[in-house]
Amino acid sequence: MDVHFIGEIKGATGFHFPNLTCRFKVIGCDDTHWRLEAGDMEGFTQIAGQTSLSKVVWNHPLDMHFFADSVETWPSLYLEVWGQDEYGRNTLAAYGQCLLPPTPGDGICLECATWRPEGSLMERIKSLFLGSHPQLQTPEEASLATSRFPLRTESMGTVSLELSVVMSDPLAGGVILPSNHQDPH
Amino acid sequence: KQFAGLPMVEPGVLLHITGEISEVKAFGLLGGSFVRHCLSFGPDWSVLHGVQEGVSQVSFPDEANTAVFNMPLEVIFKSSNPHGWPRLSVAVYGVDFWGRPRPIGYASCLVPTSSGTRDKVLQLYRPQPKQHSWMAWALQTFEGAYPEYYDSRFVAQGRSREVTRVEATGSLRVRFNTMTRGLNGNGYENSVLSHFTSHLPLRDNSKLGVGFELESSENAAGESKGCDSKDVVEDCTKTKEDLENAETVRSHVGRGGRTSSSEKRAFTTAAIEAAAAANVHSQAQAGSTRRVNKAEDQGPS
Numbered sequence: 001m002d003v004h005f006i007g008e009i010k011g012a013t014g015f016h017f018p019n020l021t022c023r024f025k026v027i028g029c030d031d032t033h034w035r036l037e038a039g040d041m042e043g044f045t046q047i048a049g050q051t052s053l054s055k056v057v058w059n060h061p062l063d064m065h066f067f068a069d070s071v072e073t074w075p076s077l078y079l080e081v082w083g084q085d086e087y088g089r090n091t092l093a094a095y096g097q098c099l100l101p102p103t104p105g106d107g108i109c110l111e112c113a114t115w116r117p118e119g120s121l122m123e124r125i126k127s128l129f130l131g132s133h134p135q136l137q138t139p140e141e142a143s144l145a146t147s148r149f150p151l152r153t154e155s156m157g158t159v160s161l162e163l164s165v166v167m168s169d170p171l172a173g174g175v176i177l178p179s180n181h182q183d184p185h
Numbered sequence: 186k187q188f189a190g191l192p193m194v195e196p197g198v199l200l201h202i203t204g205e206i207s208e209v210k211a212f213g214l215l216g217g218s219f220v221r222h223c224l225s226f227g228p229d230w231s232v233l234h235g236v237q238e239g240v241s242q243v244s245f246p247d248e249a250n251t252a253v254f255n256m257p258l259e260v261i262f263k264s265s266n267p268h269g270w271p272r273l274s275v276a277v278y279g280v281d282f283w284g285r286p287r288p289i290g291y292a293s294c295l296v297p298t299s300s301g302t303r304d305k306v307l308q309l310y311r312p313q314p315k316q317h318s319w320m321a322w323a324l325q326t327f328e329g330a331y332p333e334y335y336d337s338r339f340v341a342q343g344r345s346r347e348v349t350r351v352e353a354t355g356s357l358r359v360r361f362n363t364m365t366r367g368l369n370g371n372g373y374e375n376s377v378l379s380h381f382t383s384h385l386p387l388r389d390n391s392k393l394g395v396g397f398e399l400e401s402s403e404n405a406a407g408e409s410k411g412c413d414s415k416d417v418v419e420d421c422t423k424t425k426e427d428l429e430n431a432e433t434v435r436s437h438v439g440r441g442g443r444t445s446s447s448e449k450r451a452f453t454t455a456a457i458e459a460a461a462a463a464n465v466h467s468q469a470q471a472g473s474t475r476r477v478n479k480a481e482d483q484g485p486s
Contacts, residue, residue: 002373004267006295011308021347038227038268044347049313055353057308059292061343063227065268104374106299164298166267168373 001170002037003068005075005100007108007163009045009060014157017083017093020056021047022159026064026100027140029075039064047084062163071175075100078143079112079159089131092116094156097143101165110161115153198264198368199233200271202296204361206241206256209277211289211309211355214246216280218289220254220357224296225341226262227269235260250355258361267373271296275357276337277309285329288312290354293341299376302362310351 009022025042045058066075077100081093094114101108119127119134127133136142142151170176206220223238241256262271274293281287290309297303312332314321324330334340368375 002267004270006267006270006298008293008295019350040343043343046310046346047350048310049350049352055308057292057310057351057353059294059308059310059340060346061272061293061295061341063268063270063343065266105376106297106301107303162295164270164295164375166298166368166373166375168371170374 001068001175002168003066004166005062005064005066005163006166007062007161009058009062009079010160010162011048011058012056012081012157012159015056015081015083015093017091018050018086019047019084020050020093021045021082021084022058022060023080023082024060024062025078025140026075027078027097028073028099028144029066029068030070030073033068033070033072034075035067037065037067062161071102074102076144077112077161078140079114080139081114081156081159085131087131091127091131092133092135095136095139095143096159098161101163104165104167106164108163108165110163112159112161114156114159116156118152118154198267198371198373199366200262200264200296201364201366202235202258202260202262202271202361204258204359204363206254206258206275207358207360208251208253208255209289209309209355209357210249210251211277211279212250213279213281213287213289213354214244214250214252216284217243217245218252218277218279219243220256221276221278221337222256222258222273223338224260224271224273225338226264226271227266229266230262230264230269230271233261233263267298267368267375270298272341273359274338274341275307275309275359276334277355277357281329281331283329287329287331288333290357291334291337291340292357294359297361297363298365300364302360304358304360307357307359308353309355309357310353313350313352 009024012020012022022045023042024045026036039062041064043060045060048056048058050056076097079094079096079098081096083091083093085091094116096112096114098110098112101110117134117136118124123134136151142148202224206222209218209220220241221239222241224232237260239256239258241254244252244254246252258273260271272293272295274291276291277289278286279289288311290311292307292309294305294307312334314325314332321332339345365375
């Protein structure tokens with residue numbers, strides 16, 4: 001079946017960083033069953049400079065067209081928010097991920113809560129002076145991992161997205177959605 | 186078969202957009218401002234009617250820093266693929282303290298993918314020069330060389346945005362009334378309610394008069410797919426002739442389109458089913474087509 005995710009990454013709230021940008025990537029879907037037909041699966045938004053209005057506006061369009069054979073895995077959107085300070089240094093602001101909506105609809109608003117690793121005391125002192133907050137080595141696997149147990153994280157802001165999902169031929173693949181469910185009578 | 190005197194129905198998916206760019210709320214509108222809008226879309230889309238760009242009047246704000254434009258939009262698109270769904274990009278321009286033109290903000294939004302009326306509030310932003318750069322300040326103050334986007338459609342694309350830095354300035358409200366035709370008939374589901382529109386009973390196909398030829402039912406027998414198509418057909422059609430016609434149409438609807446000879450879906454007969462299932466939509470479209478023609482005669486104001 002064809003699955004279209006069309007929408008935008010609107011912006012973020014709750015970050016106390018200047019100059020935020022968001023890197024997004026679609027992960028979590030099985031490569032053998034999901035094929036990207038058109039659009040970009042990953043990218044970078046613009047850098048939103050913070051002014052007195054304190055609104056982080058990215059307004060980054062997403063338009064992905066997948067061919068899917070199986071719904072055993074469903075794509076998630078993995079986000080990395082980066083901040084740039086006044087000296088031009090890039091610091092990690094947060095990681096986040098949210099599942100792309102699995103039902104067709106228009107104007108679905110998603111609020112993706114984000115987090116970042118806490119780091120040890122020395123790492124936090126270093127990041128204060130050198131501007132490099134500790135990052136994960138394999139953040140994408142960590143986002144989808146079933147167990148992240150020893151990792152200590154702190155909560156950061158929220159990224160907001162608005163998506164529309166258009167699907168075709170779900171019945172041909174044997175998939176029953178709330179929209180094409182046949183009533184027995 | 187020729188059916189004279191009846192409107193030709195375009196195959197594929199049609200998207201009819203009407204609406205307006207209502208108002209802008211921002212600082213810096215005092216000297217007068219105007220909005221430029223344009224619609225960008227993917228390679229599978231084309232404009233059937235209407236103008237995809239426009240410039241509004243110059244409007245002055247009220248005490249609440251809100252400038253009202255009421256700029257109408259009316260476009261009909263034709264497509265075979267939801268990829269590249271149209272996006273509206275807006276660019277608001279005003280003047281600075283010395284009366285030189287300056288961009289107030291840009292934004293883009295996706296035209297809604299389902300029929301209905303939606304109000305959207307877009308957050309405007311404009312490119313910001315490098316912070317703490319005295320050169321940029323000097324250029325702006327003395328020459329009035331404010332950074333702006335060369336093409337206002339830039340905000341409707343995702344590529345090459347990572348090198349731009351922006352500042353948020355205000356907001357813009359836009360209202361969309363969208364009507365889609367053929368989306369559900371071609372097997373696309375864009376909402377949880379699309380079940381009800383895609384499985385409506387087929388009308389009497391022989392009297393549709395849409396100018397398309399129905400193929401013979403021998404081809405239909407081997408190709409019908411999906412457990413639902415036969416059930417619906419048996420429920421809804423009464424005579425044998427209707428049954429044959431209905432099965433023919435059903436089999437060519439874009440379900441399992443990849444098994445047909447070409448990769449494109451068979452929109453010809455699918456459009457008949459879509460037209461049958463959404464009679465109201467096509468009549469509404471015909472009515473508004475007349476309005477679009479009238480607007481084009483008056484010309485851009």
